[in-house]
Amino acid sequence: MDRSQSGPYLTRELHRYINACRFTYVKDLSAFCRLLGDDVRLRLIRLLGKEQLNVKELTAILGIAQSGVSRHLGLLRKSGLVEERREGGFAYYSLRPDGAGHARPMWEALEASLPMAEDPELKADDARLLEVLRMRKEDFQAHGSSAGQLVPGRSWAAWSRALGHLLPPLVVVDAGCGEGYLSLEAARWAEQVIAIDSSRDVLKRARQLARKRGVTNITWREGRIEELPLEDASVDVVLLSQALHHVPKPDLALCEAVRALKPGGTVLVLELRAHGQDWVRERLGDRWLGFRDESLEDWLFRAGLEDVRVEVGARLKGDPFTVLVASGHKAGGARRGRTGAAPSARGSVR
Missing domain, CATH: 3.40.50.150 (Vaccinia Virus protein VP39)
Known part of the structure; x- marks a missing residue:
């Protein structure tokens, strides 16, 4: 390549790369905004930011059908925001620390604002979450001894x-x-x-x-x-x-x-x-x-x-x-x- 043409060539290629990244980012951001444009999913995300929970527990807290909870979790897992971990016959869900991808700055701003919310519905979610945690604590079979080890027959x-x-x-x-x-x-x-x-x-x-x-x-x-x-x-x-x-x-x-x-x-x-x-x-x-x-x-x-x-x-x-x-x-x-x-x-x- 003629050295005299290398400058304009590199500039054109750089612009093409920037535009491609910008297009990808806009697509990701648009999908991310649609994902978060649902009150139930926002409540679910907020809960999973506080504690890992299973579908049964989330159903009790959110007050919606189990099928609805599973559908929302599926979308959040597909987006990379939520991860699944299996324990004692249950699948537990939590937020991924590295979730949100290109939309990470927007997610971080949202994540910072959620715990500060004063909405009565969110306060009620918090109360129901604490009830779930209390019942967990009282469940010998699911949580075993204080050392975190299951004790067969304890009930x-x-x-x-x-x-x-x-x-x-x-x-x-x-x-x-x-x-x-x-x-x-x-x-x-x-x-x-x-x-x-x-x-x-x-x-x-x-x-x-x-x-x-x-x-x-x-x-x-x-x-x-x-x-x-x-x-x-x-x-x-x-x-x-x-x-x-x-x-x-x-x-x-x-x-x-x-x-x-x-x-x-x-x-x-x-x-x-x-x-x-x-x-x-x-x-x-x-x-x-x-x-x-x-x-x-x-x-x-x-x-x-x-x-x-x-x-x-x-x-x-x-x-x-x-x-x-x-x-x-x-x-x-x-x-x-x-x-x-x-x-x-x-x-x-x-």
Whole structure:
């Protein structure tokens, strides 16, 4: 090549290369913008920037169908933003540190702004994420020991069933039973379980599940927990698991539970401590945003129970949802079950 022509030649080639790169960048950037032009995908990306999660966990947090979560994850994986890792039979997803390619500067700006968002929906996502992490922490089978090693046979479910062996045969009411999961567990150790819910459709599904599992000592009844379809002094235990925050008058429901108890019987309550997560009203139908410990204790006492106790059942640092366990015993009769603790008139809050 003539040296006198080398300068213009190199300039033309350089311009051609720059234009090709510019065209490629614009195509990548356009695709990247379309990818992020979806609210659900942005929420999903934000969650995966905080924690690696599986499809089931993301479905619970985002509140959309599992197929939708899988579709969004597929698009994000194809773009290179998200990577997959398999562990314990689950596929876990997280953001790739080197994702976004040519659009990296734009992604970095977006990534920096996402954690600062004050949108109520994003705050609700954060709350649900913490609940998922709390349930993970309580799952022996998925997460093993503190050393990160699986321990075969370690199981909360097995422990709860083993503790049932310490109890005498009891007539147990699951008030506000929902789809019957707690009723089915109680049926392992109870003489009889009476499962009550106000929804006919929910009770139909619960009956089907009981038949599938071959459980025959559960009676299913339609009714409201503020007006239990039970005779006075007819049962040994009334369970109210996450039921009180769905009714207008929780104190009335507790009085109904005490009415149905035999002397010496027990009311056992699992409820949420007071919180500020207003999204549960629309998404889950909650009437109450949990309860103060003192309110639960006072209602149980006013309902006519003795030896009232309210204590924390489960919580995770930073999680807005704390599970409270509360109980009390009806005066008179021989108390069945745990012995050795001297009853007090008022009890304690822990």
